[in-house]
Structures are given as C-alpha cells and as structure tokens.
Amino acid sequence: MADKNAIKLVANNKKAYHDYFIEEKYECGIELFGTEVKSIRMGKCSIKEAYVAVSGGQAFIEGMNISPYEKGNIFNREPLRRRRLLLHKKEILRLQGQVQTKGYTIMPLQVYFKKGLVKIEIGLARGKKLYDKRDDLRKKAVRREAEREYRNELKI
Numbered sequence: 389m390a391d392k393n394a395i396k397l398v399a400n401n402k403k404a405y406h407d408y409f410i411e412e413k414y415e416c417g418i419e420l421f422g423t424e425v426k427s428i429r430m431g432k433c434s435i436k437e438a439y440v441a442v443s444g445g446q447a448f449i450e451g452m453n454i455s456p457y458e459k460g461n462i463f464n465r466e467p468l469r470r471r472r473l474l475l476h477k478k479e480i481l482r483l484q485g486q487v488q489t490k491g492y493t494i495m496p497l498q499v500y501f502k503k504g505l506v507k508i509e510i511g512l513a514r515g516k517k518l519y520d521k522r523d524d525l526r527k528k529a530v531r532r533e534a535e536r537e538y539r540n541e542l543k544i
Contacts, residue, residue, distance in 0.1 A: 398506075399433045399499040406521065408495060408513035414483075417474035418449065418499075418508050423457040423464050428506055430457075433499055440473065440494035440510055442484040447473040449496060449508065473508065486512055 404410070420428070427433070432455035441448050448470045456464040475483075486492045497509045516524075 393503060396501040397498060398428055398431055398501065399435050401435050401438075401495065401497050403436060404495040404497055404511065404513065406516075406524070408493070408511075408515055409520075410495075410497070410511040410513050411492070412512040413497065414475065414479060414510050414512075415507055416447075416479075416510060418506055419472040419474060420454075420506060421465055424454050425506060427454050427457040428499065429501075432457075435496040435499060435508075438496045440483075440496060442480060442487065442494070445477070445480060447475050447480050447483065447494075449473055449510075452496065452499075473510070483512060490514075 434453040435449075437453070438449055438451040441450055450470050451468060452471060453467050454465075455467055483494055487494060491514070493513050493515070495511050495513045497511045499506065499508050501507070
C-alpha cells in the first residue's frame with residue numbers, strides 16, 4: 389500500500405542542472421484547473437522549455453506544457469498557458485530582487501504530487517559557461533569510472 393505522504397515525481401528538468409548552477413530551491417504550489425490535474429496524474433506534463441517570470445508581485449510559470457485531458461472536452465485549457473505559482477510574498481520579492489540585480493534566472497526543476505497536491509520545485513539559477521559544463525562532464529565520467537571499478541572489485 390502506498391504511503392500517503394510519498395512524493396510521486398511527474399516531470400523532471402535534467403537539462404536545468406546541466407545548463408545552470410542551482411543556488412537555491414523553493415517548493416511551491418501551482419494554480420491549476422481540474423482537467424489539468426487529471427492530465428498531470430496521467431504523466432502528461434513537460435517542463436523542458438519552461439521558465440518562471442515575476443511580474444506584478446506574482447510569480448508565473450510560462451512554457452510549461454500540460455497536454456489536454458482526453459476526456460475533458462470543453463473544460464480543457466490551453467496547454468501552454470501562463471500559470472500562477474503559489475509562493476509567499478517575501479519569497480516572490482526575494483526572487484525578483486535576485487533576478488534583477490545579479491543576473492539570475494528562475495527555472496522549474498521538477499513537478500510532483502505531495503499529499504495529493506501538485507507541487508513544483510523551482511530553483512534560482514545562474515548560467516554555466518561552456519568550460520563549466522565540460523568540467524561537470526569530466527567529473528561525472530571520473531565518478532562513473534570509480535563506481536565501475538568498485539563494483540568489479542566486489543565481484544572478484
């Protein structure tokens with residue numbers, strides 16, 4: 389039997405970790421309609437092209453694709469519409485200040501269900517240069533090689 393407090397991951401943005409340094413992470417709710425929640429439950433959600441914009445004292449996620457629910461007929465909404473994020477006012481002001489002054493951006497990292505509610509994890513991100521990406525790939529290859537050698541030692 390599944391735990392009621394378990395987190396069910398729906399969408400993950402691996403490219404954000406490759407292209408950006410994630411400085412801070414925030415968990416927030418997202419304002420959705422019924423058919424959108426049903427579609428997310430079926431796993432029809434993508435945040436690869438999405439980003440977060442702050443305007444008018446509110447945070448919005450733009451470019452998040454939630455495919456229309458098959459049985460939703462007239463209640464379906466635009467798949468790429470702008471959706472409001474549910475954050476505290478202090479968090480929104482802090483994020484807005486960081487983005488304006490230091491050249492950061494806000495990226496969605498993952499979408500998941502927590503206690504039956506759709507949550508989205510966003511991160512305050514700073515762009516990586518090409519040499520940073522190469523360095524990360526090099527470190528990952530070294531770590532993978534070390535794990536492979538360790539596994540081979542255990543088999544012997």
